[in-house]
Amino acid sequence: MKKILIPTDFSKYADEAIEVGAEIAKKNDCEIILIHMLELPGQMNDALTGATSIPEVMLFKRKAEETLKNIKNRPYLQGIKVTEVVRLDGAYHGINNYIKQHDMDLIVMGSHGASGINEIIIGSNTEKVVRQSETPVLVIKNKINNFKIQNIIFASDFSKEIKKPFQKMLDFTKLFEAKLNLVMICTPNSFKSTSAARKIVTDFVADFDMPEYSFEIYNENNIEKGIINYSNEKDADLIAFCTHGRTGLNHFFAGSISEDLVNHATKPVLTFRI
Template sequence: MKKILVPTDFSDHAEYALKVAAQIARKNNGEIYILHMLELPHLASDGIGESNAVGTSSALPEVMFFMQKTRERFEEILSQPYLEGITVVEAIQFEKAFDGIITHSKKHDIDLIVMGSHGASGFHEMFIGSNTEKVVRTSDVPVLVIKKEEGEFNPQKFVFASDFSDEIKKPFEKAVYFANSFGVHMHLVLINTPSDFKSTHAAEKRMHDFASKFSIDNGYTSHVYNDVNVEKGILHFANSVNADLIGMSTHGRHGLSHFFNGSISEDLVNHSVRPVITFRI
């Protein structure tokens, strides 16, 4: 996790995400890319990119005004003590929030996106509605969603919920890499529901056979948890073990995995009070 992208609208929740990103960058000797989108509809086709790009529209007083204000906010952020000693690259893009985040992530080979969220009411300002769902669902790199001021971000209990089928191997590999980088103990949980029930023996065997193929430095504990649906099961189990972080996989443009049917990953991002990290299948 050498390159970390933090989209910002300069809200408190965006700063919560930046503080966590700073701790991750410091721990991994990484760098942070801070991105702010200026959504000016009449400039949508003008082709202005990052803040150092030059285009005919850059001469417009309105554009210059907003860019100057954004640079002033960037200067305030860069002066914060928690960023001292960390390489930070700031950028302004004239693009819709979701498009700008995904484009910037691919352009700079980002390893992790860290975003701030209000929770059930959705992301603040530019992170509302479909933007949240699209970034979580379609990002090729892991997305870490921060809900509140975390203080020291040093997760020790990492809950990873899944059905532990073969298609989860790729995202689980990324989850293990994240866990190993923090020395985290993983709690693997399979949620049993009335419509998709497995015996404890079968569920535990599936999890053990799955996990045995990976090197989890700080070990793991497997759990089978019964609940009325998957989302409630994950939230209730995370509460029961006092989890520091919840992880899950998403299925990208083709919908969620068989286990995370419907919009469970997006719902969890909204409803969980704990940090959530998603890994695309």
């Protein structure tokens, strides 16, 4: 792991993500890229070609650059190589474009989640990045004073399509020398016998150099609730999950378990796109 991207809107949620990113960077001697997307008011954005708008745009940009420099000077970032980036773009599109243009190993984002009508129609920028990013995304939901990953929950159906992201998850697990808890959530609509589930997982992990791990089947009414309840029972430090990155009507009707977890779980969530 060499480069960690941390988007910030200067909120407390972003600050919590920066603190976690700093701890990961120190442990692995990584560079941090702090990026702020300067979303201009609609009327100003429409008038960008006009000369009168340029001074005001530059003022906003300088203010954002000054704020990033102040963040860079915080004590917990001392000794870490930090690069500041300000871009004139929408939050989600700007972050996604930057990811495509640069080789990032991890994205760390803060989130306050979404609920009700906002969750259905708007969604958060964090969950949009989770849906589309081919780089692993670590979502921080609450302030963590001493970020340690000792106990990871990885929930899956252990199908063949997740083998590539599963290797990335193993690399992350080994990086932190964490214990890995594999779990298959069985619901009324996706019931499997214990023997059948064990065979699926045994065959799946046979292709990997596995660290210390355990496997359990957990029964619940739905997958999201099962993952959250199981992670709480195991006192997990991190929930890991693979996402399909659905978009458009397919995403609207099928939904996304990873986005539900980003919105509703209180523990950090690490997502890998299939």
